Amino acid sequence: MKKACNININGLVQGVGFRPFVYLLAQKHHLKGWVSNRNDCVNIRVSGDKSEIEGFIEDLKTKKPGVATISQLSVKEEPYENYKSFEIVSSESISDEITEISPDLAVCDDCLADMINQDHRRNYPFVNCTYCGPRFSIIKSLPYDRPNTTMDEFKMCSLCENEYSDVHDRRFHAQPVACNNCGPHYKFYKNGKVFTNDQRIVQQAANIINKNGIVAIKGIGGYFMACDAHNAKVVQRLRSSKKRYGKPFAVMFRDLEAIKLHAELDYSEEELLKSIKRPIVLLKLKKHFTEGVADGLKSIGAMLPYMPFHYLLFEKVNTDALVLTSGNFFEEPIIIDDVIARERLPEICDAVVSYNRKIHNRVDDSVIMVVNHEVHLIRRSRGFAPEPISTHIDLEGILATGAELVNCFAIGKKDKAILSQHIGDLKNFETYNFYQESYGRFKELFRFQPTLIACDMHPDYLSSRFTDNFDVPVIKVQHHHAHLASCMVENEYFGKAIGVCLDGTGYGTDGNIWGGEFLVGDLCSFERYFHFEYVPICGGDKAAYSPWRSGLSYLHYHGLDYDHAPKRWESLKHQDIRLVLNSLEKNINCPLSSSAGRLFDAVAALTGICYKATYHAEAPMRMESKIIKHCDDSYRFEIFDEEISFENSITDLMADLKEGITVGTVVTKFHNTIVDVILSVSRMLRDETGISTVALSGGTFQNRYILEKAWQALKDDRFIVLTQRKVPSNDGGIALGQIAIAATKRKELCV
Ligand code: ZN
Numbered sequence: 001m002k003k004a005c006n007i008n009i010n011g012l013v014q015g016v017g018f019r020p021f022v023y024l025l026a027q028k029h030h031l032k033g034w035v036s037n038r039n040d041c042v043n044i045r046v047s048g049d050k051s052e053i054e055g056f057i058e059d060l061k062t063k064k065p066g067v068a069t070i071s072q073l074s075v076k077e078e079p080y081e082n083y084k085s086f087e088i089v090s091s092e093s094i095s096d097e098i099t100e101i102s103p104d105l106a107v108c109d110d111c112l113a114d115m116i117n118q119d120h121r122r123n124y125p126f127v128n129c130t131y132c133g134p135r136f137s138i139i140k141s142l143p144y145d146r147p148n149t150t151m152d153e154f155k156m157c158s159l160c161e162n163e164y165s166d167v168h169d170r171r172f173h174a175q176p177v178a179c180n181n182c183g184p185h186y187k188f189y190k191n192g193k194v195f196t197n198d199q200r201i202v203q204q205a206a207n208i209i210n211k212n213g214i215v216a217i218k219g220i221g222g223y224f225m226a227c228d229a230h231n232a233k234v235v236q237r238l239r240s241s242k243k244r245y246g247k248p249f250a251v252m253f254r255d256l257e258a259i260k261l262h263a264e265l266d267y268s269e270e271e272l273l274k275s276i277k278r279p280i281v282l283l284k285l286k287k288h289f290t291e292g293v294a295d296g297l298k299s300i301g302a303m304l305p306y307m308p309f310h311y312l313l314f315e316k317v318n319t320d321a322l323v324l325t326s327g328n329f330f331e332e333p334i335i336i337d338d339v340i341a342r343e344r345l346p347e348i349c350d351a352v353v354s355y356n357r358k359i360h361n362r363v364d365d366s367v368i369m370v371v372n373h374e375v376h377l378i379r380r381s382r383g384f385a386p387e388p389i390s391t392h393i394d395l396e397g398i399l400a401t402g403a404e405l406v407n408c409f410a411i412g413k414k415d416k417a418i419l420s421q422h423i424g425d426l427k428n429f430e431t432y433n434f435y436q437e438s439y440g441r442f443k444e445l446f447r448f449q450p451t452l453i454a455c456d457m458h459p460d461y462l463s464s465r466f467t468d469n470f471d472v473p474v475i476k477v478q479h480h481h482a483h484l485a486s487c488m489v490e491n492e493y494f495g496k497a498i499g500v501c502l503d504g505t506g507y508g509t510d511g512n513i514w515g516g517e518f519l520v521g522d523l524c525s526f527e528r529y530f531h532f533e534y535v536p537i538c539g540g541d542k543a544a545y546s547p548w549r550s551g552l553s554y555l556h557y558h559g560l561d562y563d564h565a566p567k568r569w570e571s572l573k574h575q576d577i578r579l580v581l582n583s584l585e586k587n588i589n590c591p592l593s594s595s596a597g598r599l600f601d602a603v604a605a606l607t608g609i610c611y612k613a614t615y616h617a618e619a620p621m622r623m624e625s626k627i628i629k630h631c632d633d634s635y636r637f638e639i640f641d642e643e644i645s646f647e648n649s650i651t652d653l654m655a656d657l658k659e660g661i662t663v664g665t666v667v668t669k670f671h672n673t674i675v676d677v678i679l680s681v682s683r684m685l686r687d688e689t690g691i692s693t694v695a696l697s698g699g700t701f702q703n704r705y706i707l708e709k710a711w712q713a714l715k716d717d718r719f720i721v722l723t724q725r726k727v728p729s730n731d732g733g734i735a736l737g738q739i740a741i742a743a744t745k746r747k748e749l750c751v
Pocket residue numbers: 107108109110111127128129130131132133
């Protein structure tokens with residue numbers, strides 16, 4: 001029996017070899033008709049035998065190419081039509097609905113082989129195919145076709161053209177297809193001299209690295225700086241010229257074997273490192289790595305090559321590990337502009353390696369840690385953005401402007417939240433420009449017009465003030481409610497949950513600084529049941545870079561003597577300490593804070609581990625790396641009304657230090673105390689409310705020890721535990737919570 005069908009497919013189906021796959025399937029099933037990329041879906045029309053059509057649809061679902069994902073497949077019967085053949089017809093743009101855009105993908109093995117075997121691609125550093133290469137970073141508008149990307153400036157040669165139009169070729173409709181004859185090429189800049197010739201450039205870059213120099217290299221989504229990771233001197237030079245005195249550097253290793261020499265990794269970490277997303281994965285170091293790379297921490301951010309240039313470079317350098325750090329200046333976003341790169345990067349680098357294809361969307365490397373074999377994103381960017389997150393809530397037309405420090409915004413299309421790439425700290429002027437530019441690009445690319453905006457309650461966040469640019473209703477969302485909602489919605493949990501939201505700072509409904517919060521709530525509202533004690537912190541949020549201020553604030557608040565602690569703070573002037581004590585005594589500029597971050601800072605300072613911080617969350621990170629094995633002891637804490645008091649913890653901790661108990665033991669006991677608090681308070685809340693689902697969110701859960709232990713302790717006590725895997729648990733995930741809360745309030749009219 002003959003019939004005809006119209007099939008619409010949504011998901012990640014463009015730029016991943018989906019149309020040739022459909023074409024070949026249609027051939028296999030002897031079907032006629034067409035397939036077309038539309039801005040909102042892949043649209044297929046087939047006519048032929050009924051049973052063949054059924055087989056075709058089954059194959060569509062089960063045999064799809066590597067990275068493609070199908071989120072929706074709808075089939076509608078149509079009047080039979082006698083088409084002559086099956087064709088791939090040109091793309092159509094018919095409405096404001098959009099299909100998914102593929103993130104950037106690491107170069108595949110077949111393409112690496114083509115660099116050896118294909119004449120026109122011998123050593124060609126921009127080789128790519130239907131299954132790999134740049135995507136999001138080069139796309140300007142939908143549908144995903146070459147003229148809508150920054151490849152529009154390159155005219156295909158006849159060889160490439162043939163591959164592009166041959167349905168049996170690996171490069172059939174690969175939009176960035178290119179070769180030595182027709183595609184982009186590298187350019188090398190050093191001391192006013194410029195030259196082209198990709199092979200010579202790779203050799204020159206390698207020479208500089210081999211002679212302990214630093215090279216700036218244009219990557220997929222921005223410029224990077226590279227040097228030999230095994231040479232402490234050049235690493236030190238990179239640090240001082242970049243003015244980045246703390247914070248570990250990420251390292252690109254030649255291959256897995258090289259990583260295994262230096263770090264421990266399990267199966268899931270290995271898979272992640274090799275995956276086509278190719279992120280930076282945080283691994284435990286086996287032994288001490290080069291001075292200055294890991295910056296004294298016991299972990300390292302490792303990654304594998306993901307661009308052809310990286311592979312070519314590793315063939316020529318005498319090292320198996322390169323520091324590969326973002327090409328930016330203090331807190332600014334990664335540089336993408338070629339002119340700016342040539343002007344500014346020579347301040348730090350001995351040469352600049354650029355290429356003549358533009359980066360349209362800036363994407364930095366993504367950073368991930370694996371806990372209990374699950375992915376936990378720290379920074380969501382290359383390889384992930386702009387993959388949408390399905391929520392099963394109508395988010396259409398909602399813009400969530402995100403937080404401030406680790407900003408990322410989100411827009412709603414149907415039930416999907418499309419999160420921007422990691423933006424950064426909006427207080428930085430250049431970063432705020434990037435934020436505005438990126439919103440503009442999302443607006444255009446995804447055909448988005450906001451009808452409702454969600455922002456943080458903090459009146460001074462630039463992301464909150466950004467809402468002034470719009471004439472649509474604004475919903476202000478409390479920071480920790482957004483953390484809770486973010487965790488719930490990515491787990492597709494829509495009931496009421498206990499929210500354990502621990503982080504550095506968030507504006508509370510009472511105007512105080514929150515951050516050690518135990519909430520009970522859903523996507524519409526929340527109630528704050530318990531919180532870490534309110535402590536007047538000298539300097540408030542500004543104390544984040546001076547953990548010693550938090551240390552003194554805690555001692556002062558609990559009436560403990562300060563004599564012991566400052567002994568560990570050699571470089572501090574007595575005068576500065578006096579000044580802080582003075583303002584604590586007179587309560588000047590000491591806002592109340594229940595922040596978990598400041599408590600961690602206080603302990604890091606009191607133990608002498610870190611009393612001055614050079615980067616965000618340095619103190620807790622350093623403390624985590626001091627944790628010892630086989631120590632289950634913890635400190636006492638108390639709960640008065642709704643406040644969790646750490647008076648006894650701090651008192652006992654100071655006594656331990658006085659007695660000469662090791663710092664490792666003290667910080668381990670402190671971490672165990674936090675886990676105890678999480679478990680006890682969750683139990684109290686379960687008893688009181690009957691709710692046994694706990695959502696863990698906030699930057700504190702980037703602490704591997706706390707996350708693992710709290711998760712295990714809650715599981716063992718029969719709690720259902722929700723954690724964040726699709727978006728970061730830090731403020732980079734806030735926008736997802738904001739957008740879900742705004743959508744729920746809109747629906748339930750509980751505004
Ligand atoms: Zn490929």
